[in-house]
Amino acid sequence: MSAALDTETHLRSAVRTDAPPAILLDKVNKWYGAMHVLRDVSLQVATGERVVVCGPSGSGKSTMIRCINRLEQHQEGRIVVDGTELSDDVRALDAIRREVGMVFQSFNLFPHLTILENCTLAPIWVRRMPKREAEELAMHYLTRVKIPDQARKYPGQLSGGQQQRVAIARALCMKPKIMLFDEPTSALDPEMIKEVLDTMVGLAEDGMTMICVTHEMGFARQVADRVVFMDRGEVVEQGAPESLFNDPKTERLRTFLSQILRGH
Amino acid sequence: MSQTSTDPRHFRAPPKRQLRLSWADERVRAIVWQVVIVGIVAGVIWWLVRNTQHNLEVRRIATGFGFLQREAGLPIGEHLIEYTPASTYFRALSVGVLNTLKVALIGIVLATILGTLVGIARLSKNWLLAKIAAVYVEVIRDIPLLLQLLFWYTMLQGLPAPRQAMNPVTGVFLSNRGLRLPFLDWQVAHSWALLAFVAGLFGTWLTARALRRKQMADGKPRPLWPAALGLIIGLPLVVWLAGGAPTAVDWPALRGFNFQGGFTISPEYFALLIGLTTYTAGFIAEIVRAGILSVSQGQWEAAQALGLRPGVVLRQVVLPQALRVIVPPMTSQYLNLTKNSSLAVAIGYQDIVSIANTTLNQTGQAIEGIAIIMAVYLTISLSISFSMNWYNNRIALVER
Amino acid sequence: MSDISLGTSVAGIPEAAPRQPPALTTGPVAWVRANLFSSWLNTALTLVLAYFIVRYAIGFVDWAFVNAIWSVPNNQTQACRALKASATPGACWAVVTEKHRFILFGTYPYEEHWRPALVCVLFTALYIVSGMRRFWRKELALVWIATLVVIGILMWGGILGLSYVPQERWGGLPITLILATFGLAFAFPLSILVALGRRSSMPAVRVLCVAYVELIRGVPLISLLFMASVMFPLFLPEGINIDKLLRAQVAITLFAGAYLAEVVRGGLQALPKGQYEAADALGLSYWYKTGFIILPQALRLVIPPLVNTFIGFFKDTSLVLIIGIFDLLTAGKTAVVEPAWQGFGVEVYLAISVIYFCYCFAMSRYSQNLEAELNRHRGR
Numbered sequence A: 001m002s003a004a005l006d007t008e009t010h011l012r013s014a015v016r017t018d019a020p021p022a023i024l025l026d027k028v029n030k031w032y033g034a035m036h037v038l039r040d041v042s043l044q045v046a047t048g049e050r051v052v053v054c055g056p057s058g059s060g061k062s063t064m065i066r067c068i069n070r071l072e073q074h075q076e077g078r079i080v081v082d083g084t085e086l087s088d089d090v091r092a093l094d095a096i097r098r099e100v101g102m103v104f105q106s107f108n109l110f111p112h113l114t115i116l117e118n119c120t121l122a123p124i125w126v127r128r129m130p131k132r133e134a135e136e137l138a139m140h141y142l143t144r145v146k147i148p149d150q151a152r153k154y155p156g157q158l159s160g161g162q163q164q165r166v167a168i169a170r171a172l173c174m175k176p177k178i179m180l181f182d183e184p185t186s187a188l189d190p191e192m193i194k195e196v197l198d199t200m201v202g203l204a205e206d207g208m209t210m211i212c213v214t215h216e217m218g219f220a221r222q223v224a225d226r227v228v229f230m231d232r233g234e235v236v237e238q239g240a241p242e243s244l245f246n247d248p249k250t251e252r253l254r255t256f257l258s259q260i261l262r263g264h
Numbered sequence B: 001m002s003q004t005s006t007d008p009r010h011f012r013a014p015p016k017r018q019l020r021l022s023w024a025d026e027r028v029r030a031i032v033w034q035v036v037i038v039g040i041v042a043g044v045i046w047w048l049v050r051n052t053q054h055n056l057e058v059r060r061i062a063t064g065f066g067f068l069q070r071e072a073g074l075p076i077g078e079h080l081i082e083y084t085p086a087s088t089y090f091r092a093l094s095v096g097v098l099n100t101l102k103v104a105l106i107g108i109v110l111a112t113i114l115g116t117l118v119g120i121a122r123l124s125k126n127w128l129l130a131k132i133a134a135v136y137v138e139v140i141r142d143i144p145l146l147l148q149l150l151f152w153y154t155m156l157q158g159l160p161a162p163r164q165a166m167n168p169v170t171g172v173f174l175s176n177r178g179l180r181l182p183f184l185d186w187q188v189a190h191s192w193a194l195l196a197f198v199a200g201l202f203g204t205w206l207t208a209r210a211l212r213r214k215q216m217a218d219g220k221p222r223p224l225w226p227a228a229l230g231l232i233i234g235l236p237l238v239v240w241l242a243g244g245a246p247t248a249v250d251w252p253a254l255r256g257f258n259f260q261g262g263f264t265i266s267p268e269y270f271a272l273l274i275g276l277t278t279y280t281a282g283f284i285a286e287i288v289r290a291g292i293l294s295v296s297q298g299q300w301e302a303a304q305a306l307g308l309r310p311g312v313v314l315r316q317v318v319l320p321q322a323l324r325v326i327v328p329p330m331t332s333q334y335l336n337l338t339k340n341s342s343l344a345v346a347i348g349y350q351d352i353v354s355i356a357n358t359t360l361n362q363t364g365q366a367i368e369g370i371a372i373i374m375a376v377y378l379t380i381s382l383s384i385s386f387s388m389n390w391y392n393n394r395i396a397l398v399e400r
Numbered sequence C: 001m002s003d004i005s006l007g008t009s010v011a012g013i014p015e016a017a018p019r020q021p022p023a024l025t026t027g028p029v030a031w032v033r034a035n036l037f038s039s040w041l042n043t044a045l046t047l048v049l050a051y052f053i054v055r056y057a058i059g060f061v062d063w064a065f066v067n068a069i070w071s072v073p074n075n076q077t078q079a080c081r082a083l084k085a086s087a088t089p090g091a092c093w094a095v096v097t098e099k100h101r102f103i104l105f106g107t108y109p110y111e112e113h114w115r116p117a118l119v120c121v122l123f124t125a126l127y128i129v130s131g132m133r134r135f136w137r138k139e140l141a142l143v144w145i146a147t148l149v150v151i152g153i154l155m156w157g158g159i160l161g162l163s164y165v166p167q168e169r170w171g172g173l174p175i176t177l178i179l180a181t182f183g184l185a186f187a188f189p190l191s192i193l194v195a196l197g198r199r200s201s202m203p204a205v206r207v208l209c210v211a212y213v214e215l216i217r218g219v220p221l222i223s224l225l226f227m228a229s230v231m232f233p234l235f236l237p238e239g240i241n242i243d244k245l246l247r248a249q250v251a252i253t254l255f256a257g258a259y260l261a262e263v264v265r266g267g268l269q270a271l272p273k274g275q276y277e278a279a280d281a282l283g284l285s286y287w288y289k290t291g292f293i294i295l296p297q298a299l300r301l302v303i304p305p306l307v308n309t310f311i312g313f314f315k316d317t318s319l320v321l322i323i324g325i326f327d328l329l330t331a332g333k334t335a336v337v338e339p340a341w342q343g344f345g346v347e348v349y350l351a352i353s354v355i356y357f358c359y360c361f362a363m364s365r366y367s368q369n370l371e372a373e374l375n376r377h378r379g380r
Helices: A061-068 A090-099 A115-125 A131-144 A160-172 A190-205 A217-223 A241-246 A251-263 B026-059 B089-122 B127-141 B145-157 B188-218 B225-242 B267-294 B297-305 B310-347 B352-363 B366-395 C027-036 C040-066 C078-085 C094-105 C114-131 C139-156 C173-198 C203-218 C221-235 C244-270 C273-281 C286-301 C303-323 C328-335 C345-379
Strands: A023-032 A035-045 A050-054 A076-081 A100-103 A178-182 A209-213 A226-231 A234-239 B173-175 B178-181 B253-255 B258-260 B263-265
Touching: A023 A061, A035 A061, A035 A076, A035 A234, A050 A061, A050 A217, A061 A076, A061 A178, A061 A209, A090 A100, A100 A160, A100 B297, A115 A131, A115 A160, A115 B310, A131 A160, A131 B188, A160 A190, A190 A209, A190 A217, A217 A241, A226 A241, A226 A251, A234 A241, A234 A251, B026 C203, B026 C221, B089 B127, B089 B267, B089 B310, B089 B352, B089 B366, B127 B267, B127 C027, B127 C040, B127 C345, B145 B267, B145 B310, B145 C303, B145 C328, B145 C345, B178 B267, B188 B225, B267 B310, B297 B310, B310 B352, B310 B366, B310 C221, B310 C303, B352 B366, B352 C221, B366 C203, B366 C221, C027 C040, C094 C114, C094 C173, C094 C328, C094 C345, C114 C139, C114 C173, C139 C173, C173 C203, C173 C244, C173 C303, C173 C328, C203 C244, C221 C244, C221 C303, C244 C286, C244 C303, C273 C286, C286 C303, C303 C328, C303 C345, C328 C345
Parallel strands: A050 A209, A050 A226, A100 A178, A178 A209
Antiparallel strands: A023 A035, A023 A076, A226 A234, B173 B178, B178 B263, B253 B258
16 A cells, blocks of 8 residues: 555655554544544554544544553553553553653653753663663764753753654653654744654654654655544544545545645 | 954943932932931831830830849740749740740641641542542631630630540540650660661661662662661661660559649640641642642653653652742741741740740830740741742752 | 634534443433542542541531520520530530620620621621722722721711710720721732832832831731730830720731732732833833832732732731730630630630631632632633
């Protein structure tokens, strides 16, 4: 499927069809009170696959990816991450969270710790890494997101774009197999969006399995193996970015796309 | 840009503004205003001082602190240091200061514990618990402390006389003369054991730091509890055994109309401590709640998403941030509790205010008496706020 | 980027009908489960708490209502004493029934009690009117002055056919309200001046204001009240004597002034710098700038904390008990001094607590609502 959509600008796909799926959602349902926010959502993400999720606000896309590392609990259906099913088992949950990195819309850096300490906190306390080693690792990833010189500063002293790149580095320091992005650029000024997207493209080039909730259509075209369109809690349409954007099958996606384009 | 340049043309001192002696000049106005205001204040103070001097002469009251060396002749029920009515006023006032500190320090510790529990309870997912905590906070904060103190004191006085004392546990008696507890017949070995216990606490703290450093070096976490157990419980135990393991206990017993022996908590102290603790805890609960709420949900989520266990999240992420919000208002609550302990005078607990008040009534040295009260509280207030400011600066957030 | 709201977006296309959530996740049963019995620990906690509530509530209702005695003839309190010692103790509300006039109005002449009663009503009405936003105008100051004058006439009398009542005979709730209200009326202007002084560019003024605020806040109110009762007479020229109530009023005003000044200063600091600069740019003089631009905004910001400070200060007036002024609490304490009524302090203190609670709770609720409302307006 991915071979067909390779265009000049699109990244080479790193999907490994031989391996078991990295993430599997099977008929997941969730309610907030009486509100039905996820309706029979089924989704399979292969190792190395890059999935972009889009849809109007309130369509359940953030809720879905927050269910994947159990920041939200689903009430029906199965979620299997890296071969482990999500349940009330705390040890399984710890194992999953170790393998899944997450980047939030509002960065959520720890304001009382320096950039370096933000990055070394989890490796030290979760991976039991010596401090020196953790710092070397952190500096490695901070260099990758191009802000090694800010390591001794505090989050409050950095710009939004820099903070989001630190958040990415912080997640990478756990060497996750899967990265979740929850609207990573929505809280940023336009001039800072590019630096964050570039970082994410760099990650994609390295073959990271990614699920990314975003409205950045350019990013989706360049990076995604597959785009999933959600509306009102259900997956309405999915497919390769070119075919989905150029030839939407449903009225709902068509309306959404026209509004996105008008918005730009 | 030109900061590193040595070219003299880049440096120019700002022009000196000439002071024009005119009402239009802002600085002239400022100086005149200040002179006028300071003049008025100084004048009022001078007038008051002159009146006071005159009045003192007329009433033949000698000023000065000479009276401190005279015999006080006032009985004090509770004293932490040696005291008899034959002691000097200075000694009596020192007893008062210690009594104030005794109730304030213990009150601060208890109020912090109770307030923190209630504040956390208000955020509980259990609706019943949260409601009970909310009602407690609302009721306790809307009734004057003095009224609460009188209430508690009256309740304690309403207890049966020593002969019919309540005896909930063997050796513990609760009567209108206070709470009597059995207490160790104090020996030197006990003092040493206590010292060993304190040393054990300190040693545990040092060990925790050393273990933390080792973990930072090789990443392996090491349990603290074996060392803590040995130092905090084992060490005092060994010292106590080495000292001959004295086990004699002083049991309170009824003799005549009151109890003898054991350890007493007087009804005055008890009422004051209950009142101050429960009242201040109501305010501390709100501070703790606000502090916890100030750490956004996103911080919890980010930490959990990194795979950190709840205990680590609390210690490394949430508490350090919440404390920044909690410490400043907590400081003023500690100060309030200390100042409120002066209400002791209304229920007859002999704190510094009560003793200074008796002193000034006996000697007529009103100015000195009130000056002593104010000096004591100012010293306490300033030292608490000074140390809290120091702590606060140490943990302040760096912002852009 | 551009967030699209659900209402205007993709519609008119068939979609899966929303299903009801699995049984027992909504409705009252679900609420009880989620809030009271969500886990073993939670269930145990709920049961333990419920047990204690029921047990103590039954005990309290028995004591306060079922077994209570509501009145006794001619100070004959034997029945009360017998009840207190019995196996089923009850409250002796007779002490409140008997003494309520004394607790509320002290030694004010009995047949003139309608006057202090009317004063209490006037004070309460004044608070309520001041709390309503539609009355926040300059005329409110006139209403205050007029009401306080009427209150003075009612209490003292001597004109308009009212008999003269000397101040020594005043007591009870009116004293509490007078101390709090007059204290606020004088302390508030003082606090504004001090707060402005603390932010002044003139160092001498700043030092004076800081010294005043820190000195007062560093010592307990009691020491100021002692000062007012023992040292004040020494301060004044010979022959001039100020009434004890007035001296306490001065001490309370000075005390409240320092605390209110810190609240006002908070408001001045919270005001964006742009407001100061805009006022400067208009070329206004200091007093114009402060009076017409800075203060109205700064004070509006701090109304909720001002109300909270006032609550604290309303409660603190009870401290005058220690220097023997006859406020509500002192009246209550005195009511049970009489041998016949000794030992029934708990009932009296509970009754007084209810009065204080009503005033303070109303004010604190008001301040919370106001804060929420102001935040809403600012959010927009």
